[in-house]
Amino acid sequence: DQQVKQNSPSLSVQEGRISILNCDYTNSMFDYFLWYKKYPAEGPTFLISISSIKDKNEDGRFTVFLNKSAKHLSLHIVPSQPGDSAVYFCAASSNTNAGKSTFGDGTTLTVKP
Amino acid sequence: ETGVTQTPRHLVMGMTNKKSLKCEQHLGHNAMYWYKQSAKKPLELMFVYNFKEQTENNSVPSRFSPECPNSSHLFLHLHTLQPEDSALYLCASSRSNRGEKLFFGSGTQLSVL
Numbered sequence: 001d002q003q004v005k006q007n008s009p010s011l012s013v014q015e016g017r018i019s020i021l022n023c024d025y026t027n028s029m030f031d032y033f034l035w036y037k038k039y040p041a042e043g044p045t046f047l048i049s050i051s052s053i054k055d056k057n058e059d060g061r062f063t064v065f066l067n068k069s070a071k072h073l074s075l076h077i078v079p080s081q082p083g084d085s086a087v088y089f090c091a092a093s094s095n096t097n098a099g100k101s102t103f104g105d106g107t108t109l110t111v112k113p
Numbered sequence: 114e115t116g117v118t119q120t121p122r123h124l125v126m127g128m129t130n131k132k133s134l135k136c137e138q139h140l141g142h143n144a145m146y147w148y149k150q151s152a153k154k155p156l157e158l159m160f161v162y163n164f165k166e167q168t169e170n171n172s173v174p175s176r177f178s179p180e181c182p183n184s185s186h187l188f189l190h191l192h193t194l195q196p197e198d199s200a201l202y203l204c205a206s207s208r209s210n211r212g213e214k215l216f217f218g219s220g221t222q223l224s225v226l
Binding site: 004034043044095102103 | 154
């Protein structure tokens with residue numbers, strides 16, 4: 001049973017427009033959520049996170065929204081830039097599970113100039 | 114540069130070979146991890162070490178043997194692997210093992226022939 005799912009394997013947007021990446025989870029014990037970005041031939045790098053006590057966290061062009069009742073989070077990138085083209089992973093963790101992070105499959109974002 | 118260095122970047126080995134993957138972190142973190150990423154699959158947690166002690170073994174076959182001599186170094190010893198073990202192996206570290214953000218190395222792309 002995959003506890004963290006990113007149902008869109010890929011997303012393509014025009015430069016300057018908004019990119020919205022979605023993530024769903026099933027485990028209600030998750031209380032901390034993270035987004036990572038991965039370029040080819042590199043390891044994932046941390047992008048932004050949100051605690052379950054919040055519903056929004058913003059960092060520059062990146063905003064993460066959390067809807068606990070729907071067990072859904074999304075990452076908004078605005079405006080999107082060609083350098084944002086990468087694979088984006090959603091991850092979730094719980095203090096009750098020794099803090100292990102469970103990852104989604106990833107969504108490949110392509111931002112076209 | 115994430116502060117986590119993995120060597121080698123690429124490795125090709127036969128099923129009867131013995132090889133080791135090395136990871137070093139320069140971040141002063143206390144927790145280190147091995148993850149596996151197979152094609153079209155989410156990142157799978159393999160092992161977790163906290164203050165040099167193994168705290169998690171995610172049902173990994175014994176042909177994978179981790180070693181953590183100190184909080185800065187992590188090894189993954191490989192022996193009699195199978196072709197299905199071919200994958201990207203990622204090392205990560207974090208300040209603690211409480212689900213905080215992970216800092217990943219660039220990974221070792223392993224091919225088992």
